[in-house]
Amino acid sequence: MIDVLGFLITLTTYIGIYLVLSLTLTLEVSSGITNFGKVAFYGLGAYTGALIGTYLPLAITGSRASPFDVNGIQLLYTISKSNPVLDLSVFLLSLAAGFAVSALFGLLLTYPIHRVGSALVGFTLLSTGEVLRLFYLNTEPLGESKGFMGIPNPFAWLPQARGAEALYLIIVWCFVGLTYFIVSRIMNSPLGRILKGMRDDELVALYAGWPTPLIKSKVLALTSGLTGVAGVLWAYYFTSINPNMFTPSLTFNIWAMVILGGIDSIVGGVLGTVLLASVDYAARFVIPFIGTTLVTPDYLRWIIVGLVMLVVLLKKPEGLAPRRGGVSKL
Amino acid sequence: MITQDLISFFLFSLLYLTVTIPLVLAYRVTKVINFTVANYITYGAYTAVLLDYYMRSSFGHNSLLLTVLSSFAVTGLIAVLSNLAVFKPLAEMRVKGDVLMIASMGLWIVLKYVLYIVSDIASSAWRTNLVSYSQIHYDDISLLTVRAGLVGVQQSLVVFPLLALASMLILYLVLNATRVGRAVLAVADNSVLASLSGIAVGRVVSLTWFLTAGLTSLAGVMWTTYSGAITPEVGDSLILQVFTIAFIGGLSSLTRTAAGALLISGVENFGTDLLSTYLGLPTSIKPMLTFTVLLATLIVSPPLGVAGGVPYRFTRGARR
Numbered sequence: 001m002i003d004v005l006g007f008l009i010t011l012t013t014y015i016g017i018y019l020v021l022s023l024t025l026t027l028e029v030s031s032g033i034t035n036f037g038k039v040a041f042y043g044l045g046a047y048t049g050a051l052i053g054t055y056l057p058l059a060i061t062g063s064r065a066s067p068f069d070v071n072g073i074q075l076l077y078t079i080s081k082s083n084p085v086l087d088l089s090v091f092l093l094s095l096a097a098g099f100a101v102s103a104l105f106g107l108l109l110t111y112p113i114h115r116v117g118s119a120l121v122g123f124t125l126l127s128t129g130e131v132l133r134l135f136y137l138n139t140e141p142l143g144e145s146k147g148f149m150g151i152p153n154p155f156a157w158l159p160q161a162r163g164a165e166a167l168y169l170i171i172v173w174c175f176v177g178l179t180y181f182i183v184s185r186i187m188n189s190p191l192g193r194i195l196k197g198m199r200d201d202e203l204v205a206l207y208a209g210w211p212t213p214l215i216k217s218k219v220l221a222l223t224s225g226l227t228g229v230a231g232v233l234w235a236y237y238f239t240s241i242n243p244n245m246f247t248p249s250l251t252f253n254i255w256a257m258v259i260l261g262g263i264d265s266i267v268g269g270v271l272g273t274v275l276l277a278s279v280d281y282a283a284r285f286v287i288p289f290i291g292t293t294l295v296t297p298d299y300l301r302w303i304i305v306g307l308v309m310l311v312v313l314l315k316k317p318e319g320l321a322p323r324r325g326g327v328s329k330l
Numbered sequence: 331m332i333t334q335d336l337i338s339f340f341l342f343s344l345l346y347l348t349v350t351i352p353l354v355l356a357y358r359v360t361k362v363i364n365f366t367v368a369n370y371i372t373y374g375a376y377t378a379v380l381l382d383y384y385m386r387s388s389f390g391h392n393s394l395l396l397t398v399l400s401s402f403a404v405t406g407l408i409a410v411l412s413n414l415a416v417f418k419p420l421a422e423m424r425v426k427g428d429v430l431m432i433a434s435m436g437l438w439i440v441l442k443y444v445l446y447i448v449s450d451i452a453s454s455a456w457r458t459n460l461v462s463y464s465q466i467h468y469d470d471i472s473l474l475t476v477r478a479g480l481v482g483v484q485q486s487l488v489v490f491p492l493l494a495l496a497s498m499l500i501l502y503l504v505l506n507a508t509r510v511g512r513a514v515l516a517v518a519d520n521s522v523l524a525s526l527s528g529i530a531v532g533r534v535v536s537l538t539w540f541l542t543a544g545l546t547s548l549a550g551v552m553w554t555t556y557s558g559a560i561t562p563e564v565g566d567s568l569i570l571q572v573f574t575i576a577f578i579g580g581l582s583s584l585t586r587t588a589a590g591a592l593l594i595s596g597v598e599n600f601g602t603d604l605l606s607t608y609l610g611l612p613t614s615i616k617p618m619l620t621f622t623v624l625l626a627t628l629i630v631s632p633p634l635g636v637a638g639g640v641p642y643r644f645t646r647g648a649r650r
Contacts, residue, residue, distance in 0.1 A: 034428050112625045112628040115628075115632045116633060119363035120577060122431060123573050127569075127624065128621070130617070131570075131621045134618075135618070138614035252439055255432065256436075294454060299450075300443075303447075305439060306437065307440060309433070310433060313432065317425070317429070
């Protein structure tokens, strides 16, 4: 018997987290920032959240256990079961810290990239993600290749597990709503038109008197911060993270979603995300039942992601739901 | 320790040169920031791997010359096909450089996982592990080293200079001594002017794709004599260094690119060693050093004019 409700809850949580990533990417693309390093900020948020979520409860309760061995993980579980106040406040603190750390990182990164063209920006952000991943992989206090395993669920103290899942889903979707509000307000405001002008011709925008690098740095800080929060949400949802989750492939997945729906169209981004994330999740769900085959299904999945990008760019560059007249409504 | 560093400095400088010089030339002609160079390296290495397994099991010998020719042909063809299928139609749609770059990203994923599938199928058909293949020894190189009296020298020490030199020589001769090479240079300088003076720009661009991708694949062949475990991630693991070097050269100057190759190779080999000896830092710091050089390049001498870029400073710009 397949648990339909459980499947739906997991699927919608999954889509929600991806929506935050694609909405912020839409804002970045529409302001001319080719962000190939979504995963850098996402991973940074996730690791910040995991760091606070595991070390802090152990430190507060005065335990000397390491969050990486069985005792530590067991202790974290017990704490989250018995102490709702601590559990929730650690979660809220992680959200704030995830935003702050990622936003600051995005702000700092604009200094080296503010003068160069979009290709160089894209490559620099891409390698930032890879360098960060290698950093997680080789740093002992971050769990090296195993990563963090005992991140406490913020609602673990609820008696029914289903209630905890549903509450978490509501939190994720509240955040999706907030992100949607911020992104659509910015893109449909006078600032959004400046951003669009900046994307189309940065030199013209600069000579029209707009401090384009400053605007860009603010946009990147905001979107990175939101991406960081998505990372925290992912870490607390999955309760374990490792460096292999944060490979550049994830960035391409989000790019494929945004391209499929229509670059710089909010509705398109949402549509593309829902489509591709559902297919992606269904594939993850189905693949283990297929067993070993000659061709690993995972490889086919990635080939499809790449082909979606290419085919849409070649055949329907405006995407499934293009942006109309600079104003887009859902 | 120092001799080991010197040797790897030497080898990696040659490897980076073999990849970056064609990359810069390709950018100047095609105007695509092409991430599929990672695939070219990997496909070069894997043509060598598949050929090596086939030759060893059928004839018991393997030849570097044959490997180089087939890697060149396979990779060159892939590049020409990807130009015809993706980049040429996009260029005809007059899209921005960003879109070409995003398309090259899509192509990168597709080609990468196609190779994974090919090596999986070959592995199960031949009942061997091709996804992590051991170092390859070439019989003609062994023969050459014995003839030259260099018994016991690692093959990489011979193959790296040989192929790097051959690559530079081919590039130099094609560009400077042939008519079509002059046409390539003309398109690189100004494609509109070139087409007005009667050069078939489309054909020259196709030829450039073939030539540069083929030359890049030599780096993959070089890698097969150096690495102990050849995997389909070879190209991806080199992409940070390769593009950092290309950006040091501003994606235009070949001399600055060559200097960049030496710099990155030096920083990686001597820098990592010095830091781990004197400061006790782990050797995993290597990619971070390269990344630092990348950021420093972007701050100190940003390659302006490459796919956009504005002459602007935070301190002296317009403020509202």
